[in-house]
Amino acid sequence: xxxxxxxxxxxxxxxxxxxxxxxxxxxxxxxxxxxxxxxxxxxxxxxxxxxxxxxxxxxxxxxxxxxxxxxxxxxxxxxxxxxxxxxxxxxxxxxxxxxxxxxxxxxxxxxxxxxxxxxxxxxxxxxxxxxxxxxxxxxxxxxxxxxxxxxxxxxxxxxxxxxxxxxxxxxxxxxxxxxxxxxxxxxxxxxxxxxxxxxxxxxxxxxxxxxxxxxxxxxxxxxxxxxxxxxxxxxxxxxxxxxxxxxxxxxxxxxxxxxxxxxxxxxxxxxxxxxxxxxxxxxxxxxxxxxxxxxxxxxxxxxxxxxxxxxxxxxxxxxxxxxxxxxxxxxxxxxxxxxxxxxxxxxxxxxxxxxxxxxxxxxxxxxxxxxxxxxxxxxxxxxxxxxxxxxxxxxxxxxxxxxxxxxxxxxxxxxxxxxxxxxxxxxxxxxxxxxxxxxxxxxxxxxxxxxxxxxxxxxxxxxxxxxxxxxxxxxxxxxxxxxxxxxxxxxxxxxxxxxxxxxxxxxxx
Numbered sequence: 001x002x003x004x005x006x007x008x009x010x011x012x013x014x015x016x017x018x019x020x021x022x023x024x025x026x027x028x029x030x031x032x033x034x035x036x037x038x039x040x041x042x043x044x045x046x047x048x049x050x051x052x053x054x055x056x057x058x059x060x061x062x063x064x065x066x067x068x069x070x071x072x073x074x075x076x077x078x079x080x081x082x083x084x085x086x087x088x089x090x091x092x093x094x095x096x097x098x099x100x101x102x103x104x105x106x107x108x109x110x111x112x113x114x115x116x117x118x119x120x121x122x123x124x125x126x127x128x129x130x131x132x133x134x135x136x137x138x139x140x141x142x143x144x145x146x147x148x149x150x151x152x153x154x155x156x157x158x159x160x161x162x163x164x165x166x167x168x169x170x171x172x173x174x175x176x177x178x179x180x181x182x183x184x185x186x187x188x189x190x191x192x193x194x195x196x197x198x199x200x201x202x203x204x205x206x207x208x209x210x211x212x213x214x215x216x217x218x219x220x221x222x223x224x225x226x227x228x229x230x231x232x233x234x235x236x237x238x239x240x241x242x243x244x245x246x247x248x249x250x251x252x253x254x255x256x257x258x259x260x261x262x263x264x265x266x267x268x269x270x271x272x273x274x275x276x277x278x279x280x281x282x283x284x285x286x287x288x289x290x291x292x293x294x295x296x297x298x299x300x301x302x303x304x305x306x307x308x309x310x311x312x313x314x315x316x317x318x319x320x321x322x323x324x325x326x327x328x329x330x331x332x333x334x335x336x337x338x339x340x341x342x343x344x345x346x347x348x349x350x351x352x353x354x355x356x357x358x359x360x361x362x363x364x365x366x367x368x369x370x371x372x373x374x375x376x377x378x379x380x381x382x383x384x385x386x387x388x389x390x391x392x393x394x395x396x397x398x399x400x401x402x403x404x405x406x407x408x409x410x411x412x413x414x415x416x417x418x419x420x421x422x423x424x425x426x427x428x429x430x431x432x433x434x435x436x437x438x439x440x441x442x443x444x445x446x447x448x449x450x451x452x453x454x455x456x457x458x459x460x461x462x463x464x465x466x467x468x469x470x471x472x473x474x475x476x477x478x479x480x481x482x483x484x485x486x487x488x489x490x491x492x493x494x495x496x497x498x499x500x501x502x503x504x505x506x507x508x509x
Contacts, residue, residue, distance in 0.1 A: 002199065005345055009203040014213035015238070023048050034170050036196040038177075039105040041236035042068055048239060052214070055242045056260060057093045064239070067098065070160050072168050074102035077159040078151065080133055082107030082171045085178065087126065087134035089113040089144075092223050092244040095153035097232065099135045100177075100223070107171025111178040111190060112224035116498035119143045121187065125180065129190050129379060178379060179226050179320050190379035191320045194372075201323075201373050202237050204344045205230075208327040209291050209314045211238060211264055218243040218257050220267040225499045226320045227293040231266035250274045257285035268294040270500035272305050272313070273439070280308065287312050293324075295501050296407060296425065298439070299432035302333040315341060317407060321384050322391050323373035325349050326405045338429055339404040340397070347371040348390060351399055356387055359398075364408050364423075367397045396423070413504075415444030415452040420482040427454060427475060427483050434474060436465040439494050441502045442485060455487035457507050459494060 010016050018024075026047040034040030042064070045054070050065035062070065080086055086103045088110050090096035103110040111129050113122070122143055126134070133149040144150050174195055180188035196202065211217070217240045221228035235242045243260045245253060248271055257265065262285055269292050287309055293316040302313050311330035317340035318324035326349060328341025343349045351365040352358055359365040368390035375391075377383045385392040396414060397407045409425035416422070424442035431440045438459045447453040460466055468488035475484045495506040 005207075006199045006203045009207045010199065013206050013211065013238070017213065019048060035174060036198060036237075037104055037174060038101050038233065038236065039170075039175070041233065042071065042101050045236055045239040049214075052239060053241045054236075055094050055097050055244065057244045058246055060094060062094055067094075067101070069165055070156075071098045071101040071105060072166055073160045073163040074098055074156065075105040075168060076166060077163045078102060078106065078133065078135070079149075080106055080108045082173050082175075084108040084132040085111050085129050087111045087113050087129070087131040087136075088224065089115065089122075089134055089136040089140045090153060090223075091115055091137055091246040092219065092228070093137075093153070093246060094244070095137075095156055096223050097242070097244075098156065099153070100232075103135075104175035104177070105168055105171070107173045107175050109176050109178055112180060112229065114180060114188065114224055114498050115140070115222065117143075117188070119145065124187055128187075129178065176376075177229070179229065180224075181320050189382075192376040192379060194374070194376055196233075197372065200346060201371075202234060204346050204371070205234060205316075205324070205327070206238075208329065208341075208344045209289060209316070211240075211289060211291075213238050214240060215264050216241045216243065216260060216262045217264040217266060218245075218253065218260075218262045220245070220248050220253060220265060220271050221294065222498055225268070225294060226318070226323075227268065227316065228266065230323075231291075248274075250278055251282070254278070254282065254285060257287070258283060261285075263287060264289040264291065267292050268500040269297050269301065269315075270295070270496065273298060273301055276301070276304060276308070277438075284309065289314060291316065293318060294499055296429075297333075297338065299429035300337060301432075302337045306330060306333070317341065317405065318369075319393055321375040322369045322393055323371060323375075325367065325369040325371075325393060328404075332404060335402075336400070336404055336406075338406060339400075340407050341405060342403055343369075343405070349399075349405060350387075350390055351397060352387065361399050361401050364396055364398045366411065367393045367395045367405075367407070369393055413444070415454070417444075417447070417452050417454070417482050418450040420480070422452075422454060422482055424454060427456065427479065427485065430475060430478055431456060431458065431471065434466070434471075436460055436462065441494055441504060441507060443504050443507055445487065445508065447486075453487070454483065454485040455489065455507075456485040457489045457491055457494060459491055463490065 027044045030043035046064040046068040054064040054067045135151045177193045178190045219231040290312045291314040315328040317326045326341040348370040350368045370390040409423040427442045438461045441457045444452045445455045495503040
């Protein structure tokens with residue numbers, strides 16, 4: 001159903017600009033035939049703008065027409081049938097985009113695999129997800145061991161060249177994307193993502209994040225990550241030009257953005273942090289949007305980044321299971337730099353106590369979210385807790401008097417120390433604001449006297465700039481006594497996964 005909100009948002013973002021009549025007719029016909037998944041969004045874009053550059057990576061670029069032709073032939077060449085689960089173990093590249101579109105075009109289910117998994121974790125994913133085939137970059141061949149269904153992306157040109165140009169018919173079943181959870185607290189689980197049922201999900205995002213048709217967008221977040229994947233979906237719907245790099249290196253990323261006239265960046269917070277470590281006088285791209293998701297913005301980062309790059313940060317709070325819950329605009333972040341923003345159109349967020357009752361503004365409770373893109377359950381048959389149609393995010397948070405959402409920490413991160421509830425994220429944010437601190441993580445550890453206590457793992461810009469007593473004194477001056485970390489551990493870097501999330505289980509070890 002096309003609502004007034006959808007029409008107004010599409011008009012504001014340039015999606016209703018008149019075009020050649022036959023192309024517009026074909027564009028909407030492709031969406032009608034193929035739906036709003038990757039296969040349909042590519043086909044509508046190719047119908048409307050076949051010569052526009054669709055994707056650029058480290059080595060090549062493809063127009064929308066070329067991307068459609070290659071992905072259709074690849075769908076025929078891959079040894080898959082509708083209903084197969086196909087692992088995708090690739091870094092950001094043209095080949096990964098081709099793979100995802102080809103697999104869904106064939107009615108198979110792509111399973112997005114984190115490139116940072118160990119060989120043992122990968123073997124467990126292969127078994128748990130019952131993968132028939134894994135499309136992989138050459139660098140991951142050894143990690144697959146004796147798995148018989150590996151298809152290297154280096155073989156694509158030969159495979160595609162052996163298949164004549166073809167026009168595919170929509171498959172009998174729609175391919176469903178399976179995103180693996182981050183695995184920061186255990187073995188990754190497969191979350192089944194729904195296919196959008198219309199324009200509303202796109203408009204909910206671009207209403208708040210002002211991405212326009214034809215934007216030139218660098219997707220720096222890994223495409224196997226929920227936010228990187230969402231960025232690709234949005235880009236195809238907007239007929240955007242996607243710029244990709246296999247690995248995020250701050251100086252090279254800035255150079256690529258300048259060279260390709262990129263005005264929008266899709267990333268994760270640690271990427272913004274690394275950009276801020278470059279000299280302040282380095283040549284910068286003319287960014288209008290830096291949209292981040294995947295983890296909390298470290299204390300003060302939003303303000304520092306916008307002071308240098310302009311008021312361009314949009315912070316989306318969501319999860320693999322919930323898609324999105326809220327979006328913070330630059331105005332929100334100027335007013336409250338640690339806010340997660342407000343729910344976009346069509347999204348409901350509730351803060352409930354442990355008995356399922358709503359809590360007053362300012363009081364911490366469990367965060368629940370509802371929207372039309374909630375996940376369809378885990379592939380192992382389990383699900384997340386629901387309350388009146390709203391999904392438990394697993395986070396604790398509160399809403400302020402202005403209606404802004406704040407995430408106070410994970411439910412399983414909150415500790416009870418001497419009878420007091422303590423949120424490690426609160427202490428992390430406080431320490432991250434110290435100019436001497438490059439990055440910090442705070443966790444709960446067992447304590448014989450108090451049950452649990454806080455331990456802080458700190459990376460300093462200059463190892464001689466601050467000591468453990470200085471850190472404790474800073475917390476003591478600004479927080480209650482039970483928030484002061486007893487243990488201070490200095491590290492050269494925090495352990496992170498491929499999406500930039502801190503691996504707190506590694507710290508606890």
